[in-house]
Structure formats: structure tokens, C-alpha cells
Amino acid sequence: MVTEMIPLPLSFVDRVAFDKSTNTLFAELRLTGDPMLLTWQSKNNALGIKISIKPVYIDEITRMRERGFRIIEQEDVGMVVRGKALEILRKAACYGASDVHFMDKGEHTEIQFVVKGELRVFCYLKAGEGAPLMRAIYQGIAKTREGSYNPLEFQNGQIPGDAIPVEFGISSCRIIRGACYPSDKNASFMTIRMQYNRYGVKSAHALPRLPLPRRPDGALELGKKGFSASQLEKLRKLIDAPNGIVIITGPTGSGKTQTLFELLAESARTKPHRRLVTIEDPVENYMEWAVQMAVTGAKNDAENGEAFLERGRVALRMAPHNILIGELRGKEVAIAAFEAALTGHLVWTTMHVNDPYMFVERLELMDRERLNRGVFCDHKNVRGVIAQRLLKKLCSHCCIPLSQNMNMIDTRIIEALKTWGDIDSVRLMGDGCARCDFDGVTGRFAVAEIVLTTAQLMSDFIEHGSAVARERYRKSPGADKSMMETGIEHIFCGEVDPRTVEEAIDYIEARPAKTFHVVSNPKLSAVGDQ
Numbered sequence: 001m002v003t004e005m006i007p008l009p010l011s012f013v014d015r016v017a018f019d020k021s022t023n024t025l026f027a028e029l030r031l032t033g034d035p036m037l038l039t040w041q042s043k044n045n046a047l048g049i050k051i052s053i054k055p056v057y058i059d060e061i062t063r064m065r066e067r068g069f070r071i072i073e074q075e076d077v078g079m080v081v082r083g084k085a086l087e088i089l090r091k092a093a094c095y096g097a098s099d100v101h102f103m104d105k106g107e108h109t110e111i112q113f114v115v116k117g118e119l120r121v122f123c124y125l126k127a128g129e130g131a132p133l134m135r136a137i138y139q140g141i142a143k144t145r146e147g148s149y150n151p152l153e154f155q156n157g158q159i160p161g162d163a164i165p166v167e168f169g170i171s172s173c174r175i176i177r178g179a180c181y182p183s184d185k186n187a188s189f190m191t192i193r194m195q196y197n198r199y200g201v202k203s204a205h206a207l208p209r210l211p212l213p214r215r216p217d218g219a220l221e222l223g224k225k226g227f228s229a230s231q232l233e234k235l236r237k238l239i240d241a242p243n244g245i246v247i248i249t250g251p252t253g254s255g256k257t258q259t260l261f262e263l264l265a266e267s268a269r270t271k272p273h274r275r276l277v278t279i280e281d282p283v284e285n286y287m288e289w290a291v292q293m294a295v296t297g298a299k300n301d302a303e304n305g306e307a308f309l310e311r312g313r314v315a316l317r318m319a320p321h322n323i324l325i326g327e328l329r330g331k332e333v334a335i336a337a338f339e340a341a342l343t344g345h346l347v348w349t350t351m352h353v354n355d356p357y358m359f360v361e362r363l364e365l366m367d368r369e370r371l372n373r374g375v376f377c378d379h380k381n382v383r384g385v386i387a388q389r390l391l392k393k394l395c396s397h398c399c400i401p402l403s404q405n406m407n408m409i410d411t412r413i414i415e416a417l418k419t420w421g422d423i424d425s426v427r428l429m430g431d432g433c434a435r436c437d438f439d440g441v442t443g444r445f446a447v448a449e450i451v452l453t454t455a456q457l458m459s460d461f462i463e464h465g466s467a468v469a470r471e472r473y474r475k476s477p478g479a480d481k482s483m484m485e486t487g488i489e490h491i492f493c494g495e496v497d498p499r500t501v502e503e504a505i506d507y508i509e510a511r512p513a514k515t516f517h518v519v520s521n522p523k524l525s526a527v528g529d530q
Helices: 010-015 035-046 058-066 077-094 130-141 229-239 256-270 301-317 331-342 356-366 411-418 455-463 466-474 483-492 498-504
Strands: 016-019 024-028 052-056 099-104 108-115 118-126 155-160 170-179 188-196 244-249 276-280 291-294 322-325 346-351 382-394 441-452
Touching: 010 016, 010 024, 010 077, 016 058, 024 058, 052 058, 077 099, 077 118, 077 130, 077 170, 077 188, 099 130, 108 130, 130 155, 130 170, 130 188, 170 301, 229 256, 229 382, 229 441, 244 256, 244 331, 244 356, 256 276, 256 322, 256 346, 256 382, 276 301, 291 301, 301 322, 301 331, 322 331, 331 346, 331 356, 356 382, 356 441, 356 466, 382 483, 382 498, 411 498, 441 483, 455 466, 483 498
Parallel strands: 024 052, 244 346, 244 382, 276 291, 276 322, 322 346
Antiparallel strands: 016 024, 099 108, 099 188, 108 118, 155 170, 170 188, 382 441
């Protein structure tokens, strides 16, 4: 009676070559110590089929397979891909991963495991290799799913324990998948939430430590764009927040999006182990380290809100640490953002409001019952509010003194400025020169006010209203100056035309009593454009 060889696990068949005449398995170098492969060898040895394993380089395996040295004469491609997919789940189980993330960016696919609460990179795949694996998991292994695999839709699925080899120790896998940015490269994602049986899987060998995801290049540039050292310190504290909401406020064109991108990039540099999922309309900055979902095709605010909500539900199923919601546009989106913050996520978002302390009124206008300040005004819920504007920096070569051109500016502004300081240092925009390409300005920079919320501030919002809350907070130790105060400092440094401050921030009023004194010539860095 001829004893048949036990079949090799399908996850290995395209990485080995088999010489039947000598029962020698030529395996890719990194496979030779794999416990699953050694178990297969020992089981065949027990049957009397002596198989030797020889490690070789992958190019040698390719040449031998071309000569017909195959473990299966004509491997079924679908079964091979399915085997690879199962092998990824097995490896994830060996690491005790709570989640498996596939991030197919079109040009490559990155597979990440969440191990002990941190993102780790399992491997990178070449273009075209990730999509078949995700399809095999959803279409071939999952038993419960929302229709056939559709690259353009968000879909849920589940793999029951009986569809996975029992030695993996997996009792169930929940799947969420769909398209993401950049859509022109057919990018997509899949998150697999792993559930284990009572004992889980035990690895017989020490596992190599998986690396952290790659950090974005560069460094935080906001210090070169107008933010002060103390403001950068506040921003880093917000990046370190474990949960809650951070709101960046300002009108269209105030630089909110670029500041948000800088902060999220810095978060990815300092905390690469944290998953970021974004919901944007539209996606304005590509973040390779994030899963970015775009809201497109909405015909009205109702459809837009529903699209944000749908993607919000998808994001929460992906077990993210950080979530970006591009803008709080309506009540449903705002409520979803607060729910995400309350359930342990750090939510970044923007809001169109003129004053950072008016975010409370803006939210209440959306829904006075469900978005009542008595509900959301908690400093553990709203962690911080950032307000900013962009000011044009005068060209130092062609700007002109206000004192010699009083007729160029409204008397109201001049009289208000006199209460702040000596207007001899104030400059106006000139006609332009070759140094500034005849624009009169050399770039733009930000002026900002960063509010780190406190229990007292939130209590004041509830009990006394925004005006009192603003006044009391600005008198507290370490509080930022208002954007107007900072803008006036730049005016008296000769860096900004007073009319620019009025256009970007507000009317220039006479200096209130007991306010700060303008420094005659502070060292302010305000270069570049946002």
C-alpha cells in the first residue's frame, strides 16, 4: 500500500520548489524555521515519507519552478491566494493581534497588526498583491457578508471560527472594508477585528519584533509660520491628549486645513503606533499614514451629513485612536463627533466661527436639545480650541510709513492705533518692487489663539455665557493673547498694514484699560505662506 504525502499548506506552495526524485523541498530562506512547515515535515516523516528541507534564495525557487519543480502540478491561483490570506491570519494570531489592517494605496499594500494596543507593520506587498488577498478574505473565507466583493462600497463581513483552522485559536473575525483615498489609484482598506477562543494560539518559537509604521518626513513647521514657542507647547499637549475633541476655528481661507495637516503629521511622527482615520469633503492633503475616506457626490446638506455619518460608523469599526472629521457642518455630524470623543477617541475637526469662544453658540444653533452646552461643556470632552487667521507680511523694501501717508487710511483706525502706541513705527503697503514681485507683500503668516479648556472655563460657559468665559479665561495664567492683540503687535513692528488686520481679524478698537503694552520692537518670526 502506497502512503500518500500529506499536502503542503497552500500558503507555502508558491514559495517552494519540490524535487520528487529526492523528496527535497527547496524553501525560501525565511520559511525554513517556520513551525507550520516543520510540523508538515515531521508528520510526513512519521508516515515514512522522509522529506528534507533545503533553504535557497527566492530567485533559485523561481528558476526551479519554471523547470517543473512544483509541489502541485498546476496550483489553483485562487486557492493559493486563499492560503496566503489564511497564513496572514495565522501570523496575526501568533502575535496575539487584536486587529489586522490592510492599507492598499495602489502603488503598494501595507499590512499592519495591532499588538498590545499599538500599530506594527507585518509586511509590505507590491502593487497588485493586496487586492486579491482582501478579496479572498471577504469573498472566499468570510461566511457572512454584505453581497459580493465590491471595491467601491463599504462592506461588513464575518469569518466564523469553523472557517479557520482550529490551531489558529481564532473564534471569529469581524471585517470592515471599502474604498479610500487616493481613488484614482483604486486605493482600499480592510480591517479585521480578531476574536480568540479561551486559550488563543501559542507560538512555539520566539517571534521577531514588528517595526512601527514609517513616520512622515520633516518636522513641525508651524513655528516658522507665525506660531509662538508657547503656542507650540500647547499644540503638543493637544497632540498628546488621549481622547476628546480639538476644534480649529476660522473662516474660509484662514489656514485651518494646513494647520490641521501639520498637527496630524506631527502626531504620526511622535506617535506612529496610533491609527488615524479621516473623513473629509474633499481630501485636500494626502496622508500616506492614514486611512482617508472622502465624501463625494452629495447633492445637498442632508446627503452630505448622511455620508459623514456613514463613514463615521465605518471609522469606529476600524478601532482608530485618532479621527479627523473635516468639518462640523451639521448636528448629526457634530453629535457623532462627540460620541466618538466620549468613547475614547481623539477627534480633530474644524468649524467656521469667528471667535474661538463662540464654538459653544455655534453648536447650540445646530441642535439646542442634543447639543446643549450643559451636555458637551466638559474640559475632558472638548480638549482645546484653536483660532487662527492669515496676515500678509509687508515687504520691508517698499512699505511706507503711516506718519507720512495719513491720508491713505481711515481716521478711525489712526485714532484707535494712537491708544496702543507710537504710530511712527507703523507701515502701510507700498506700490511694490522687484524684491516682492510688485505685490507689496512677501508672504503670509498665522496669528492664532489657542484655548486649552479647563473645568473653570467650561463652568463659566454654562453658568455665565461665552462673554464672561472669554474674559475670565484670558486673565488666567498662561492664556494666549487674542488674535487682535497679536495682530497689533505686528502692526507696531512695521510688519503688517493695519488694514490687513481689520480685513482678517476685526475692527481695531481703542486699547482697553489694563491691557498689555506693545513692545517697541519684539523679535517676531513671520515668514512664508500657508
